Amino acid sequence: MKPLPVSPLAPNKKQILTPIAGCQMASRNASIYYDGRFDMLLMAFDPGTTVAGVLTTNKMPGPSINWCRKHLSSGTARGLVVNAGNANVFTGTHGIVACAETAKSAAAVLKCQPQEVMIASTGVIGEPIRYERIIANLPAAQAELADDAWEIAAATIMTTDTFAKMASRTASINGHSVKINGIAKGSGMISPNMATTLSFIVTDAKLPPSLLKAMLTRGIERSFNLITVDGDQSTSDMAMIFATCKSGPENIEFSTTKDPALRDFRRKLYDLLHDLAIQVVSDGEGASKLIRVAVSGAASALAAKRIAMSIANSPLVKAAIAGADANWGRIVMAVGKSGQKANRDKLSIAIGGIEVANNGMCVARYDKSKVNTHMNSKNIDIEVDVGVSRGRSIVWTCDLTHRYLEINADYRN
């Protein structure tokens, strides 16, 4: 598979992820699908590590989703095995066996229980996964475990990504400094791979699974659930957070996520997830522009999100933006299509901060040259107020370009 050109929206600088106590990793070339690159990641966590996850709601999930859903309930984890190249989806019982056997073998090398090993797969679907190759590489991976191989780990889980996605933050819990590292993958689909968004977060903070789950869920709602590339939702999306519990105050119980001691951690976690989500949408197939759609004045936050997603998922809006066209008419159409309450005669739209429509009518004289300059840049900002109440939401997407079709249509099976 020839290398893809790096997205024009890739971040200028790579973040550096430093070791987190209690967490080690190793990457291997298991030749599941790709040749000549790392495609298998083993992460090992010290005993006492707590875990939480958020999994796809797609009704056709792969067996690894079901495996994780079942075993995340214990709230503890000792390992994670991720393979890129085969999504282990839609292959009947073979896929279920593949999960179980991989977990069993990983548990053997990590000296833990199979149910403490999380499994994730991304890549082609419908082809039985050669899990024996994963298993064969586990002993060597265990021998090679190191605490500073984060960048390689991020590259290992890539499928159609054009750049590895990483983020890191530090936070303070009751005066203790803790670290949060995150890696993610996801861009879109290249035949016959499935779009899959995976994100794995590791922190050395000492946190119980219930709080991890609550914070991850909230964080995902504010990040990965606010991006869309083409409106399609994978069979394999998942986000997981592992807390090695090596840093932080002893003998302190946090009752809820609203505990003031967790405020900084929460903020930093949400910010990290948002950072990774923006990296994912920046790698949308063929993307040339990152688009921020901010809706205000809706009946509720959920209504605002639905309106924003209606705009962000509209092929006509995205195609117009690809052509640097400030086509606010299509934005009006997408607002109307959302089915959400909107006051036609109070509708206002701004592009790049310049108001182009106000009170349901187009603004007679707005600075077209400023708007054009904005539309020709890589970061597009659309604001819509629907004049009903105070609900707000912001979503991100990318434009719809010829390159999207080159990737998704211009090939033969």
Added chain:
Amino acid sequence: MKPLPVSPLAPNKKQILTPIAGCQMASRNASIYYDGRFDMLLMAFDPGTTVAGVLTTNKMPGPSINWCRKHLSSGTARGLVVNAGNANVFTGTHGIVACAETAKSAAAVLKCQPQEVMIASTGVIGEPIRYERIIANLPAAQAELADDAWEIAAATIMTTDTFAKMASRTASINGHSVKINGIAKGSGMISPNMATTLSFIVTDAKLPPSLLKAMLTRGIERSFNLITVDGDQSTSDMAMIFATCKSGPENIEFSTTKDPALRDFRRKLYDLLHDLAIQVVSDGEGASKLIRVAVSGAASALAAKRIAMSIANSPLVKAAIAGADANWGRIVMAVGKSGQKANRDKLSIAIGGIEVANNGMCVARYDKSKVNTHMNSKNIDIEVDVGVSRGRSIVWTCDLTHRYLEINADYRN
């Protein structure tokens, strides 16, 4: 605006629409937006004509939608004025005045009441419509009324269509022969016009407005509501049926649409609407393939429709089809994304009648060459059974091609 190449999916033969008693029409060049072509249609109906309409559910409708919604309730109509080139949308009170004044002037030349004149507009949005030009052309249009100018009428209402859309059927009501003619327009969007689907049906049958409404609503559910080009929904979609009541049994009351005497009329009307709807989706921007998506085994007919629409609206499925790729994996993903109940281990998929997936797994040896031949043809047939119950639905769409983007992105404002 340079002429567009005719869609490769346009019908081979044009249907001939012959006169319908009690209905006359005339087309004019009012230069609202286009030059050198007819862009204004006046239709006149004899007294006694009954009418029903189905209008867009988009929450940002144009004023003509509101006008028609209000005046359709009387169930009678004497005129219809349609203009192409300006959708009369999003221009505040100017648009409301434009409707009212146009109806008033049309009523004057047709010698009826303004509320008996229906108004429809399609074209650019946000620009105040030059309705004085419509009004100026009404006297000449009235003088030119003729009963056989159907083909010109169909061409007059076109905006981004590449061919005029017409259909005709004859039906029998209690042994009386009646005629049904229909014209429609709609394909998609070219900057800065809005996607609008308009369809106008005229019959000489003698039918009360309540039955017209019931049959039209049901017919639209089975036709225009089962097509999608890019999932976007116009601010101005409408379908109207006018019955001049010139033919058919006197003094017969039909109690409901289920009256056996109406069976043939119903069938022919639904068939005509379906015909027009297929013509519209065949003119989807950039379409090179007409795609039929048939879902069975769903929890209900509505669930089946939602699954089918999820597949039909998926950019990834449509792009794959544009590339003649039988990518059933994306179809699986789209089924899962629909949120509807589906049995993963009973899922089966057939392409061009060849089963490619069965019982949740891909079929080991299917005739790839037959499937490839099918994928390279202009008519694509996808069947999905989700193995839950007996709900069925069939929807139509077209593929997503570079030409779509050339039309929608490759231009400057």
